[in-house]
Amino acid sequence: MEDTLDLDPAPSDRIFAIENDQHRLVETLHGHEGPVWQVSWAHPKFGIILASCSYDGRVLVWKEENGVWSTITEHRVHSASVNSISWAPSEYGALLLCTSSDGRASVIEFLADGNTKHFVFEAHSIGANAGTWAPCIGDGKKMEDRRIVTGGCDNLVKIWKFNTEANNVILEDVLQGHTDWVRDVAWSPSNLGKSYVASASQDRTVLIWTKETSPDGSPSSQWKKTYLTKDKFPDVCWRASWSLSGNILAISGNDKVTLWKETLDGDWESAGEVDQ
Amino acid sequence: MVKLHEIDETAIFAWSNDALPLIATGTLSGVMDDTFSSDSSLSIYDPFAASATKQPAPVYTAAAPGKFASIDWSKPADGHARGVLACGLENSSIQLYDPAKILSQKPTNLVDTRIAEYTKHTTPVLQVKFNPLQSHILASSGSKGEIFIWDVKKGTSFNPGQAISPMSKVSSLAWNNNMAHIFGTAGDNGYTSIWDLKAKREVLQLNYSNTNLSVIRWHPSQSTKLVTASDSDSEPVILTWDLRNSSVPEKVLKGHKKGILSLDWCLSDPNLLLSSGKDDSTLLWNPIEGVQLATYPSLSNWVHETRFAPKIPEVFASASLAKKICIQSLQDTSEPISTKVQSKDENDFWNEISTTETQQPLFKVQQAPIWLKRPVSATFGYGGKLVISKKEEVKIVTVSNNGFIDKSAKEMIT
Numbered sequence: 001m002e003d004t005l006d007l008d009p010a011p012s013d014r015i016f017a018i019e020n021d022q023h024r025l026v027e028t029l030h031g032h033e034g035p036v037w038q039v040s041w042a043h044p045k046f047g048i049i050l051a052s053c054s055y056d057g058r059v060l061v062w063k064e065e066n067g068v069w070s071t072i073t074e075h076r077v078h079s080a081s082v083n084s085i086s087w088a089p090s091e092y093g094a095l096l097l098c099t100s101s102d103g104r105a106s107v108i109e110f111l112a113d114g115n116t117k118h119f120v121f122e123a124h125s126i127g128a129n130a131g132t133w134a135p136c137i138g139d140g141k142k143m144e145d146r147r148i149v150t151g152g153c154d155n156l157v158k159i160w161k162f163n164t165e166a167n168n169v170i171l172e173d174v175l176q177g178h179t180d181w182v183r184d185v186a187w188s189p190s191n192l193g194k195s196y197v198a199s200a201s202q203d204r205t206v207l208i209w210t211k212e213t214s215p216d217g218s219p220s221s222q223w224k225k226t227y228l229t230k231d232k233f234p235d236v237c238w239r240a241s242w243s244l245s246g247n248i249l250a251i252s253g254n255d256k257v258t259l260w261k262e263t264l265d266g267d268w269e270s271a272g273e274v275d276q
Numbered sequence: 277m278v279k280l281h282e283i284d285e286t287a288i289f290a291w292s293n294d295a296l297p298l299i300a301t302g303t304l305s306g307v308m309d310d311t312f313s314s315d316s317s318l319s320i321y322d323p324f325a326a327s328a329t330k331q332p333a334p335v336y337t338a339a340a341p342g343k344f345a346s347i348d349w350s351k352p353a354d355g356h357a358r359g360v361l362a363c364g365l366e367n368s369s370i371q372l373y374d375p376a377k378i379l380s381q382k383p384t385n386l387v388d389t390r391i392a393e394y395t396k397h398t399t400p401v402l403q404v405k406f407n408p409l410q411s412h413i414l415a416s417s418g419s420k421g422e423i424f425i426w427d428v429k430k431g432t433s434f435n436p437g438q439a440i441s442p443m444s445k446v447s448s449l450a451w452n453n454n455m456a457h458i459f460g461t462a463g464d465n466g467y468t469s470i471w472d473l474k475a476k477r478e479v480l481q482l483n484y485s486n487t488n489l490s491v492i493r494w495h496p497s498q499s500t501k502l503v504t505a506s507d508s509d510s511e512p513v514i515l516t517w518d519l520r521n522s523s524v525p526e527k528v529l530k531g532h533k534k535g536i537l538s539l540d541w542c543l544s545d546p547n548l549l550l551s552s553g554k555d556d557s558t559l560l561w562n563p564i565e566g567v568q569l570a571t572y573p574s575l576s577n578w579v580h581e582t583r584f585a586p587k588i589p590e591v592f593a594s595a596s597l598a599k600k601i602c603i604q605s606l607q608d609t610s611e612p613i614s615t616k617v618q619s620k621d622e623n624d625f626w627n628e629i630s631t632t633e634t635q636q637p638l639f640k641v642q643q644a645p646i647w648l649k650r651p652v653s654a655t656f657g658y659g660g661k662l663v664i665s666k667k668e669e670v671k672i673v674t675v676s677n678n679g680f681i682d683k684s685a686k687e688m689i690t
Contacts, residue, residue, distance in 0.1 A: 034642045037650070055644040057609025079610035079649055080590075100647070101590060101607065125296055125324050126588045153588060155295055179297070181652075245658045248675060250654045250662055256663055259653040259675060274654070274664060274673055 013039055013052050013062070024072070027069055029138035031060050036181055037083055043090035047111070051096055053082035059098050059108070062113070077120055078102050084184075086132040091140030097148060099128035106211055107169075119168045121160075124152025130184045135191045149186045149197050151182030157209065177225050180205045184239045190246025198228070204228075206251055208268065228260060228268050265270075279573075279635075280591065281323040282331050282472040283601040289593060292375065293359060296324040298335075299593060299603070300375070302344030304580070305366035305400065307597055316343040316501045318333075318363065320378065320387055323603055336378055337384040342367035348414075349375070349392055350406040353428075360391060360428060362414055364401030370394040370416055372428065392431055395421055403449040409456040415561055417446035417461060418637035437476030443469070448491045453543070454499040460492040468492050468504045470519065474478065487511045491540045496546050505551060507535035514539065514551055514561050527566035531559055536580045544589040545646040548606070558594045560606065562643060569643055573635035575600055589647065604644065608637050 013029040013036055034055030042049035048064040049072075057076035059082055077101035090093035094110035105123040110116050123131070143217040148169060153247045155178045160169035180203035189194035191246035197209040206228035228251070239252035248271055249260045259271040283289075287301035316511040319334035342365035344375040350359040358376040365371060370393070377389040399419035400473040407413035415436075421443030426433045436459075452458035468489040470480040482489060487506045495501035497600040500519040502589040506512055512532040515525035534554035541563065542548035548569075552558040558579055560570040577598035585591045595601045655676075664671045 035644050035649070037648070055607075055642065055648065057607075076609075076611065080605060080607045081609075081644065083648065102605075124325075126590060153295075153590075238650045239653045239655070241662075243657045243660060243662075243675065244658060248656075250656060250675075252650075252652045252654045252664075254651055257652070257662070272675075274662070274671075 006144075013050070016090050027064075029062055029081055030070055030092040031062075031071055032058065034081070037081070040085050040087055040096075041250070042087050042094055042096075045090060046094045049094070051087070053098060055081045055084045057082060058099070059085060059096070061096070061108075063112075072114075073108070073116055075106070075108055075118065077106050077118060078104065078183075080127075083128065084130045084132075088133045088146075089136035089140060091136045091146055092146060097131045097133060097154075099123060099131040099150055101127040103127055103152075105131050105148075107148075121169055123150045123158065124156060125154045125162075127153035129153065129180075129182060132185055132187055134187045134195065135189045137191065146185075149185045149187050151185040151199055151201075153181045155180060155182060155201075155203075157178050157185055157197065157207075173223055175199070175207075175209055175223055175225065177207050178205065185235060186240040186242050186249075188242045188246040188249075189244055190242075196242075196246070197223075198240040198242070198251075200251060202236050204232040204234070204236060206233070206237050206240060208249075226266070226268070229248075279602060279604045280330075281321075281328065281603040283321060283323075283603070284331065284599055285319070285601060286597055286599045287595060287601060287661055288344045288347050288581060289583070289584060289595055289601055290361070291593070292346045292349050293351045293586055295587050297585045297587055298322050298375075299601075300347055300349055300361055301334075301601065302340060302347045302363055303668065304595075304597075305343035305345045314343075316340045317347055318344075318361075319513070320375070336382055338384065340386060341371065342369065345401060345404075346403045348404050348406050350411045350414075350428075353411050356391075356587065359411070360406075362404040362406065362428075364404040364416060366400045368395065368397045368400055368418070370401055370404055370414075370436045377498045392428070394424075394426060394433065396424055396433060402445065405449050405451055405459075405475075407451050407456055408453050409451075413456070415451065415459055417449045417463075421446060421513045423449070423461065423471075436471050436473055436478075438478065439469070440478045440481055441465075450492045450494055450502075450614065452494050452499055453496055458499070460494065460502060462490050462492045462504065464488060464490065468502075480519060482506075482515070482517060482522055484515055484525060486510075487513065489515070491536060491539050493541045493549075496541055496543045496547075503539055503541060503549060505536035505539050505553075507537060507553070509534045512536050512553065512555070514549075514563070515563070516566070517681070526562065529561055529563065531561075532557065533570075537578060538581045538583075540592070541622075542584050542589050542645075543586060544584075547643065548584075548589070548645060550582045550584065550592055552582040552594055554578045556596070556598075558582050562641070567639045567641060570637050570639045571605075572604065572637045575602060589645065608639075610636070 015027045016023045017026045032054040039052045050062045053059045061073040077137045082102035084099045086097045096108045106120040108118045131150040137145040143162045143164040148160040157175035159173040161172040163170045167273045178201040184200040186198045195211045206267045208226045209223045211223045216237045235254040241250045257274040289301045292298040299321045301319045318340045319337040346364035348362045361373040363371040372391040397418045403417045412429045417423045424433045448462040462468040468482040471477045489504040490507040491505040505514045514529035516527040537551040540550045547562045549561040549563040556574040558572040575596035579596045582594040593603045654664045660675045
């Protein structure tokens, strides 16, 4: 299985194997009672593990062993649609962040003995639409270096920092700028002295939030915001995704996927678009 | 989460248009609650404030000049940054207040924030509704067929024109969401009336087998479609109509056991309609397919008004004569009661169940609202591959470092 993918608005997950640009359906997983919003592969070092989240309020974690798929965890702490899931940098272990329309986010930790533990936090009034992790700093051992970004129906982007004693997260920054729901947040995986967070919104704008990082790795300044484009997008900005090198940003709108990169003077310019 | 907040009032209410909306309440006319008081008040609540509890205290409350039959909160307008509150009172007057002033000055006397008072009605005012497209235009209705259209900027009013047949009590009024000059009315005449302010007359009447069609709401985006409901206990039906064929309804929705008092068609998703009524219940429908989706916990007396929060349609409020306005969410996937109360000991069981939320909505069909359905999604994978999923199609393209897209992108139809 070189590279697999799935995204499917039906109550099942379909898995394709892709090899040399050929694809075939290898498995269909049934278990959700509502549309599946997102699926995400865990890092291969934890095994062949896939997480899925659904309108049914549940997160299911699936594992393949000897060609057989089974559900290893059913996470039912949310009381409304679970809208996003995101695996932590693998250095932290197998940790999954979930965000829900019930306004809360949760982090599930998969322990070595096969058990799980989790914590839940109030994230965004009326609905947390998206959440993702900051890239790993150093060897990933320092808990307080772990950060999360979430976006929600309160039009806010929030930065959260891990707190070991409380076994939870604490709110570090509230980023205000959008005038309608924040649909997606993406923290750039590149970590060269500067953090980049992109937030895509119902208000038809994308904001790039940047923050300088001091040499010891701790963020040292305030978050600065830049609009990705001067004019608004023609439609709702649904999704933001950074390339793995962190230098290209893909924004999904209703008709088009557009690509963006930063110029030397810190502006953002088009790097092409994908017609559909 | 379902039940988010409760307000202990027998009142009529209106949501504000804020991202996290406020709710304005006015003491309901025509009923007596357990206090037998004839006092009336206007209150504003901020249920989504971080400090708000399950039963939030009002952020403002003051004596009002009469009991309320209707209240509406306009979008922000010139000179009124937080919109205008219109109140239709039992004493036949319409009071307009400035919520920005109310919230900033919190005056003891409500009259200090009054923008205007209209006293043209000769009967108790039953409905006040701002035009959704031109928010300075207000329609009001009362008994004896009284209907007025007001220009709040100028303070002038006019009559909507000639009725087809004599009207009596006009207890429901709704503006078309797409044509600013069209509105509909209903009451105790049996039929629903459609008015055209350009033609200056009533242009259509809708009838259905001698059932009184007493509630009307319009489709959120299609100007010829509307929904009506009957307050009759013998035939409590909801009917959907297309005016291009106004002789028969498109769908007949049956589920209420007694007369229907309120409808609200979700402005963000035409596949969602709320109804509530004399059977104490609130139901959720897909009015396009004609199916019932959910039944919400009943409120132990008539539920006279149900409305979606305009900016957060996941949330709605229902007002009941049981001295309660219940603010709840559309969806609830929380555990069934049997798993919430797990005490083995008998006494513990009864202690626990008395403090647990045991009423839950019943979902017949799980239907995700439109605002959760992402129409397109592009995600980067390894090797500069970008995976794009849109509806039933998944596409993989390769993005090289300078952003150039491989034109030989492979498509995959699933």
